[in-house]
Amino acid sequence: xxxxxxxxxxxxxxxxxxxRGLGPSPAKIRPVGGMLALACGLGLFVAAGGPAxxxxxxxxxxxxxxxxxxxxxAQRCVVCHGERGDLLPEANLRSGSYRNASSDRxxxxxxxNGVPNTAMVPTGYTGAELTALVAYLRxxxxxxxxxxxxxxxxxxxxxxxxxxxxxxxYCHRIGAEGPRYxxxxxxAGARLSAATIRRxxxxxxxxxxxxxxxxxxxxxxxxxxxxxxxxxDTFTVQLxxxxxxxxxxxxxxxxxxxxxxxxAMQPYGEIFDEAELADLLAWVLTLQxxxx
Amino acid sequence: MNAYFRTALAxxxxxxxxxxxxxxxxEQLASAAATPENxxxxxxxxxxxxxxxxxxxxxxxxxxxxxxxxxxxxSLEAFEATPLVVDGIMYLTEAPNTAVALDASxxxxxxxxxxxxxxxxxxxxxxxxxxxxxxxxxxxxxTIDSELIAIDAASGQPVWQTTVADPSLGYAMTLAxxxxxxxxxxxxxxxxxxIRGFISAYDVDTGEEVxxxxxxxxxxxxxxxxxxxxxxxxxTGGASVWLTGSYDPELNLTYWGIGNPGPDxxxxxxxxxxxxxxxxxxxxxxxxxxxxxxxxxxxDPYDYDAVQIPVLVDLATEDIASDKLMLWANRNGFFYVxxxxxGEFIRGEPFVYVNWASGLDESGRPIETPQGxxxxxxxxxxxxxxxxxxxxxxxxxxxxxxxxENYGSIFRPVEVEYQPGRIFGGGTLGGPIPGAANLPGFGxxxxxxxxxxxxxxxxxxxxxxxxxxxxxxPTTDISxxxxxxxxxxxxxxxxxxxxxxxxxxxxxxxxWRERLxxxxxxxxxxxxxxxxxxxxxxxxxGLFVYGLPE
Numbered sequence: 001x002x003x004x005x006x007x008x009x010x011x012x013x014x015x016x017x018x019x020r021g022l023g024p025s026p027a028k029i030r031p032v033g034g035m036l037a038l039a040c041g042l043g044l045f046v047a048a049g050g051p052a053x054x055x056x057x058x059x060x061x062x063x064x065x066x067x068x069x070x071x072x073x074a075q076r077c078v079v080c081h082g083e084r085g086d087l088l089p090e091a092n093l094r095s096g097s098y099r100n101a102s103s104d105r106x107x108x109x110x111x112x113n114g115v116p117n118t119a120m121v122p123t124g125y126t127g128a129e130l131t132a133l134v135a136y137l138r139x140x141x142x143x144x145x146x147x148x149x150x151x152x153x154x155x156x157x158x159x160x161x162x163x164x165x166x167x168x169x170y171c172h173r174i175g176a177e178g179p180r181y182x183x184x185x186x187x188a189g190a191r192l193s194a195a196t197i198r199r200x201x202x203x204x205x206x207x208x209x210x211x212x213x214x215x216x217x218x219x220x221x222x223x224x225x226x227x228x229x230x231x232x233d234t235f236t237v238q239l240x241x242x243x244x245x246x247x248x249x250x251x252x253x254x255x256x257x258x259x260x261x262x263x264a265m266q267p268y269g270e271i272f273d274e275a276e277l278a279d280l281l282a283w284v285l286t287l288q289x290x291x292x
Numbered sequence: 293m294n295a296y297f298r299t300a301l302a303x304x305x306x307x308x309x310x311x312x313x314x315x316x317x318x319e320q321l322a323s324a325a326a327t328p329e330n331x332x333x334x335x336x337x338x339x340x341x342x343x344x345x346x347x348x349x350x351x352x353x354x355x356x357x358x359x360x361x362x363x364x365x366x367s368l369e370a371f372e373a374t375p376l377v378v379d380g381i382m383y384l385t386e387a388p389n390t391a392v393a394l395d396a397s398x399x400x401x402x403x404x405x406x407x408x409x410x411x412x413x414x415x416x417x418x419x420x421x422x423x424x425x426x427x428x429x430x431x432x433x434x435t436i437d438s439e440l441i442a443i444d445a446a447s448g449q450p451v452w453q454t455t456v457a458d459p460s461l462g463y464a465m466t467l468a469x470x471x472x473x474x475x476x477x478x479x480x481x482x483x484x485x486x487i488r489g490f491i492s493a494y495d496v497d498t499g500e501e502v503x504x505x506x507x508x509x510x511x512x513x514x515x516x517x518x519x520x521x522x523x524x525x526x527x528t529g530g531a532s533v534w535l536t537g538s539y540d541p542e543l544n545l546t547y548w549g550i551g552n553p554g555p556d557x558x559x560x561x562x563x564x565x566x567x568x569x570x571x572x573x574x575x576x577x578x579x580x581x582x583x584x585x586x587x588x589x590x591x592d593p594y595d596y597d598a599v600q601i602p603v604l605v606d607l608a609t610e611d612i613a614s615d616k617l618m619l620w621a622n623r624n625g626f627f628y629v630x631x632x633x634x635g636e637f638i639r640g641e642p643f644v645y646v647n648w649a650s651g652l653d654e655s656g657r658p659i660e661t662p663q664g665x666x667x668x669x670x671x672x673x674x675x676x677x678x679x680x681x682x683x684x685x686x687x688x689x690x691x692x693x694x695x696x697e698n699y700g701s702i703f704r705p706v707e708v709e710y711q712p713g714r715i716f717g718g719g720t721l722g723g724p725i726p727g728a729a730n731l732p733g734f735g736x737x738x739x740x741x742x743x744x745x746x747x748x749x750x751x752x753x754x755x756x757x758x759x760x761x762x763x764x765x766p767t768t769d770i771s772x773x774x775x776x777x778x779x780x781x782x783x784x785x786x787x788x789x790x791x792x793x794x795x796x797x798x799x800x801x802x803x804w805r806e807r808l809x810x811x812x813x814x815x816x817x818x819x820x821x822x823x824x825x826x827x828x829x830x831x832x833x834g835l836f837v838y839g840l841p842e
Contacts, residue, residue, distance in 0.1 A: 102708070102709075103706070103720065104720070105720075209725070210744045210745060210746065211743070213744075230739070231739050232743060233767075233768050233787075233789035233790070233791070234767040234768045234791070235789075235791070235805070
């Protein structure tokens, strides 16, 4: 009520207009910004959250994280812990419990900080690597290395796909190269877990964070501004436009303000087979941040 | 020094000594509403309405408010304290446990007392403090290592210090104490560490403990049977107290909200209703004896602490003969109206989307509808509201509360072994959006990455006569800020977005806003000097004081 009287009226008055305003698939665009959207929003919220949430937590640990963790384990941990993880009797990783950790968070902390007065020294794993190692350790007794890789392929072939048929680099910036409109991939392999990356590749709309949604604004003098949302509060929105300008807008001064839910990215399951997806994922995991 | 100077200096010093002798009497505390130029308790008065009868600032002139002064805390912790003001002196705490006396007209410091808490202290959710109590010539500070310290209000020197509990077991204190008559009352936090909670009262002159009420009844006491395991679950059952209670001087009852049972998310380890977790208790202020209790969330698996401020309201309704009500928007998503003379349930309505219960029965007990594994429960773990101070205006007869809307959590219980001093959570949490920030309670990210499906904030105006919403002011981000209302129907609040703003308490219309940049985490308060009204709010690590132009 109050919001409308003071700041929301221009938005509400044009909700029907804005709903047709943006992107290739008008039906999927949801107007946001005032009471009407919030009043009808709950069902949408739950519906939008449901399938993706179920996907994430099926079996709690994602197969691709387990597999990535097994790769890291084979490279970095086997020297002390052995190929099966049971070489050290005082730290038998197949026993199902850990002396210094019970929760996943505590396990991550032990891996990160090490164990004082032992050969387990502090490590510098990224968030993605920690997620993977914990997933692997939780499944170490059932993991079958002879089954072979199912989702992580060859990063070099993945790079060729990203630069070729996948077209990733034509929207995403990596380091100092590439456009800025889409979120940068510079450190995607460190920041996002393997499972998250795979989910984004398969379902870009469902995986798109609210913060990254495309917005369309029409100013009082009719200028149309389309951009990716960087930040927002009750009264203002900050975005980066398609032509890479940082723009801040006062919502009360807009004729229209719409937030889209459709990503510009295509679902890669529609153009790549499982082997190619595995290669592409392996390539993204090599993106570990800018070189120092 | 010659005789002339001696005489000239002696007179003002004597005057000062007289005023410093007994700054605030218990009678003044009981009638605090009669001196609105002062702010004498955490919530303003014993009734905890966070309402001022000062009337200089109005909906018509609120747009003229200008910044008078800023006090920048040295601490980078969340600024959750509400200042007290007594006759032009402001008493404030800086996190974790530094007490400060300021000139309320300029923010200049008279004295600063820094207490360094033990490294054994381990508050779950920030090394914070919510302010002081004042009585006589002392202010009282509860520390995160569970010490209660009396400080001389004029000199800033400690007078006595009492150990309330053992911080190495997870006990901590973050609340502002409540001073009543000749006692100062506190409660202990630590509901995430397997404590056994309690509320205790101390002699204001000596610091000696006068009474103690355990929030979990021991063997043989009524209510102990609600810990049905028959074993030791009650000993580590939590039921913490981390916000200031209220007091009805006529009934001589003091009311306190009690926190979650432990382990937080695994009720299988503590079968039963788990009294007095997630309850309000009414205690005899002289003896600490339990007079009545009302439990909001029996056997709670969601961490729905009932620590909210008990708001005491005298309002004639058709429901009960007495007009003595208690209003309570609970973390569990329901807005309750209780009879505060006996704890009887009058009504309760959801103020946000709730799916853990389909409603409340005639006694106020929830009709539970558990959502099952990997389903989203609404409200989420931080609740439909939480510790942010609500307000009640006798003028509009409406209750105002900071709300998190459309906010849910996935609860995943896990068996946990009690280990002294370690987190006793019993589970993990998830949010509805994979990869998005799902627990916006503690994060202080400057970038909003949890909008839409993850939830949003709002201020709600609720009618205690019906339990229904009268208006709402939705916000993009959720908020930790409390609410102040004035006799002129101005509502002040802050936000995590960095705004300090004013709404019309009658209809929720936005009247005024200032961008202060930091996150609001306390409740605004108001005081007056020389007839001029001021409003103070903490945003970020600063306290900002506004008034009208001279």
